[in-house]
Structures are given as structure tokens and as C-alpha cells.
Amino acid sequence: MGAGAQNGQGGLPDIRSIERFLYREARLLDERRWSEWLALFAEDGVYWAPLTHDQPDWIDHASLFHEDALMRQVRARRLEEKRAWSQQPPTHTARIVGNVHFDEEARWPGPGPGQGPEPRIVVRSTFHVMEWRHDTKRLLGGFYTYHLLPEGESFRIALKRVDLIDREGAHEMLEVFL
């Protein structure tokens, strides 16, 4: 088991509680409720989309997204700026999250909160995001991996990792959070 994958500690939560959390997160993104989405993250949580299939970390390699709280806030603020030209019209998304399961093998990919001793739950799912803006509709897809920290009845996100299946391909702009 890799560092940080500590699903065994104190037993796993009901998978239904995980699904409820992920579906709510998906809805917040699809409804562009950025501030509520930002609040789902732990203070030092990371939003990460690797650029390659075998990318070991986000320090010595470029990423499609690598955002801490500061950079997530910048993105959320920019998307709502009145002169965000590329958001005229805005991006609309609808996503499906499925195949939700615990992933004992998932590894924490870099320095940060994942090094700590706190119990964490590692969850993997498959997603499709249908995205539409202006005259273009596109389908993005891949896998989500979450490192979740239990907090009361819910969770906080220590890591949201997005592995796009075409991450090594040529891309149009990726403006909204996936």
C-alpha cells in the first residue's frame, strides 16, 4: 500500500456516503457554485490533473492543472470577471460520475498534506464531462481519484486528481474545474 492510502484505519465508511459527497461536488461544479466547491477542500488540499500517463509528481513535471487554494481562488474569481472574454458566453458542463469504489493502491503523488498521519480515504471513480461553450460541444472523460479526510458526517478533499484519458494529446482550453 502506498504512502497515504490508509483506508484500513478505523474501517471504511459506507460507500453511499462517499457517493453522496461526490455527486454533490459534481453538482456544485455543474452549477458554477465555485465558492461552495472551494470550501470542500482541506486548507492545504490540492487539485491536480497530470499531463502524462506515468507522471510521478507535480514538482518536476508540468501538469494540466496543479492548483493549491490560492490558484483555485484565482480561477474561480476569473471565471466570474465581467471581462473574461473567453467566458462570453460561459462554459456549461454536465457530468456523470460512476464506478465509485475504494482504491487501496492509490498513491499520494507529492509533498503536501498527504504526508500527514491523519486517516484518509482513497476513492476512485470514472467521469464524463459534457462541455458546451459558444458553438462548440465536447466530451471530456477519465478518472477521478480523491483523498478524503473524514470530517463529521462528511469529508474534506485533501487531493482531487483528474486523469483525463487524452491528457497527452493536443487540447483546446481547459477553463473550468474538471
Place this chain on the structure above:
Amino acid sequence: MTTPNDLPLQDLVHHDKVHRSVYTDPHIFDLEMERIFGRAWIYVGHESQIPEPGDYHEALLGQQSVLMVRASDGRVHVLFNRCPHKGAKLATLPCGKLGKVIRCPFHGWNFAHDGRLASVPVRKGYEGTAFDESDPDFSIRRVPRTGSYRGFVFASLAEDGPDLETFLGGIRTSLDNFCDRAPDGEVEVAGGVFRVWQNSNWKIFLENLNDTSHPMVTHESAINAARDGHSDAEGGMPFRLHIIAGNGEPYVFWDELEMVAFDRGHSYMGAIFTPPKDPVSLAHIAALEAVHGPEKTREILSVQRHNSVIYPSCSPHSSFQQLRVIRPVAVDRTLVEIYTFRLKGAPPEVFQRAVVYANVVNSPSSNVMPDDIEVYARCQEGLKGDGGDWVSLHRDAGRDRFEDGRYVANGLSELPMRNQYRAWARYMSGEDA
């Protein structure tokens, strides 16, 4: 030669304006591929991408797929990506390993790394035919000319013309400074490559690279988002915000920047994100001083440039080790590849800062780039209409000064665009710019 709208080619480009058809006419795009991308030295890749014999990197020379291959003797060859037998592409990954020979996946013809035919199966079937393994028609065709400048490999589809150093001229100094910033004097590609689509003509992007009057307007959303609650005073802003917010400097800041152009369409502008005296910069300075001493180190780091343009195919950013490569795909579609480089001998955090710069500025998820891409596409759409025939290049026209073999102007001048069209017109008339 006349264009479909019946304006002779030479009348499309004036010293201070260009006709919209140069961005929208597919016929002109085809001519550009033949007369500009078919003649000029085009960036292929960096030697560090093919360290071992048999390693390859695929690139586009205009519309031509080529392979940069490392041979067993260490030499670098640039070959057309086509088997001479039936025409199959020999390699399809952006980079990879060919092995001891280049083997066609269709009928198993084998070639040496320099393209020469090594073997064909069932040789006796060719006995008594016109097949001749010493005839170049039965080997992988080599691109007529290949050259390397400090590890940066360029190729030309033309049999003759100026050599690579002559072609680069004064813009060599940008590649020199790119490498001189490495304590070992060499750089290597590392950390992955971004590939980003632009739904616009390739020249719109090239013109934007030294366009100093767009950042504060185009990037207003990102500037506001980065500045919110963060002051850039005394270098207090985190690097990743600084390189966004810096686009919002006032016009007077941009007008004071160095703006320099050379023959053949090349140009550069002065740096806009000067790193503060942060621990990363200090560690870099210490590593350079250990090799060169303080005086030479100051000299190297006194060269502070933002984008350079090596017309028509690439744009190095020497201060933060980025190289953007322009691959025109259609009159209204352009692929841009963005490479990050490691300065050999520099502390790891210098490369890690280059990775942050790549993520923030050059990733498809950049908060800065989407507004660029959006306005490029709006130009491409707008230029299709009959709302006007000319695109203005008038800012500070007639005030470019020629000094010491280079053209200089104030920072807000549209000198780089006028300079690019001077080269464009020469290439398109069949000259070597």
C-alpha cells in the same frame, strides 16, 4: 502571381497595414507553406530529446511530418516520415525509440538511422528489376538541410539558402542567453510538453508574441483575479500570481521596454516579469558565480527578455526556459507546442520555477491564455467579413530606427509586426527574406 481576390501578392502587404486575406485565404496559406515553411529554417526539436541512438522525435515542417533521429555515431538526421516502399508513416508517437534500425511496420523494409536502406525481405524477388538499393529513391528521403545551434535543431526544405547561423542573425543572442543561464552552458528538454490548439491563423499568434498593447486589455480578468487581495509591492506577491498580475502594468511601463527586431522577421522584447531577489534567483546566481565569477554572471543575467520570435516557427522565453513552437495546420487552425527546459548545472528549484511558469502561463488550463485564444479566434472570424479590408500596423510606424544591424523602437511600437511582414513579403516573392 495574383490571389483569388485579384490583388497581386505584393499589394497585400504595406509597410503599415496588411490585407485581411493574408489571414483568411486558404490559397495564400498553401503558398506560405511552400514559400515560407518550405524555405526558411524551421525548428524541429532539441538534441536532448533524442539522447540515445535510435531515439526519435516527430515534427512538422510546414505540412510535412519529419523525424529527428539520433544515429549510432551520435549525428542527428532529419528524415521524411515515409517509407519509400509503399509510403507508410514510419513512426507515429511524438517521440520514442526506433531500435537498431528503422523498420517499416508494413512490409519490413529496414533502414539505418540516417535513412539509408539496410535490407528488404526476400531480396531475390528484386533481382533483374530496376530496384537498386544504392538509388536514393529506395531510401528514406532526408530533409535537404539540417542544422543545430547550441542543441536547437532546425531544418530547411530548400536545397540552398543562407546557413542556419546567418538565418538566425541577431536573434541568436536569445538562444545564447537561454543556454548561458545554465551553469554548464547547456539546456535539456524536461517536464513534459503542452500541445494547445488555436482556431486562428498562425501569424496572429506570432504577431501577439511581441504585442505590448494587448496584455492590460485582453488579460483584465486574470489580472483582476490575481491582484484581488494581493499586493505586488516589494516583490511580496507569490511568483505564480506575479506572472499573471504583471500583465496589468500601465502603458508607460510597456512603452519603456526594449523592442528590437532583426532581418528575416525575428524580434524580441524586454522582460516584463523580472524575478525579485527570492531564494530561487539567489541560488541560481550562486550556481552561475561558482562557474563564471560575479562579473560574467551579472553580464549573463543582465540580458532579460520576454518573448523572442524566431520567424516563422518558434519563440524562446530565455528568462523562464520556455520554447513555444508554431505548427500551422490550416489557414484558421494552429497547433502550438510548449516545451520547458532544464538549465544543466542549476539548482533543482530553478527548473521547478520554470515548471510553475509553464503551468500558469502556457498550460491549456492557464488563466491567462484563454483570453488570448479567444481574441485570436474573434479576429479570424471578424476578418472573414466585409467590414473592412485592412489590418492596421500603424502604431509608431515610420519611427523604427536602424542601429548596429538591428531595428529598435519604443516598447509599444508595432515594429515586430511590420518586421514580420517585411520578411513575409520577401519570402512570398520567392526570395530568402
